Amino acid sequence: MKFFTLIIPVIFLFSFLFAAVRKVRVYDSFAEGVKGAIPLVMSVFPYIATVMMLTQLFSVSGLEDKLTALLAPLFERLGIPKEISSLVLVKPLSGNGSTAVLSDILARYGPDSYVSRCACVAYGSSETVFYIGAVYFSRTKQKKFTGALVISLLSYFASVVLCCALCKVL
Secondary structure, eight states: OHHHHHHHHHHHHHHHHHHHHTTOOHHHHHHHHHHHHHHHHHHHHHHHHHHHHHHHHHHHTSHHHHHHHHHHHHHHHTTOOGGGHHHHHHTTTOHHHHHHHHHHHHHHHOTTSHHHHHHHHHHHTOOOHHHHHHHHHHSSSOOOOHHHHHHHHHHHHHHHHHHHHHHHHO
């Protein structure tokens, strides 16, 4: 375990030594890089803030619970256990929210159950679609992201159906 705690400091040390050998002014280069980060953060912030607020509203408003109850029967017909319906709905919106839902599923059904296996594979095989979309489209000139969003959500849902089918077989 001690080895892994040293990886990051060793990488930094190696980078600084390499830069010193090449006679790069490390501090000045670092400061120059940070200057470029400020406009990036400022351009991405409104998109990230919007996604965060909408995620909270989705959860607090009760829409998440209603949608979960409504879609659970459809999910079951497609081979997705109703117990992970909440995870399927939250994962595209919130990484932290989906982690909490996954933890709850693991605690409730145990780590070796079919439901937990489906939840883990669904969680691990996808990304927070809206967050990644917000970051990506904040930096592009093209702002028509409806097509990309629909394709991302459909591929996410297809991956959940496939992972549940594979978990049933394996």
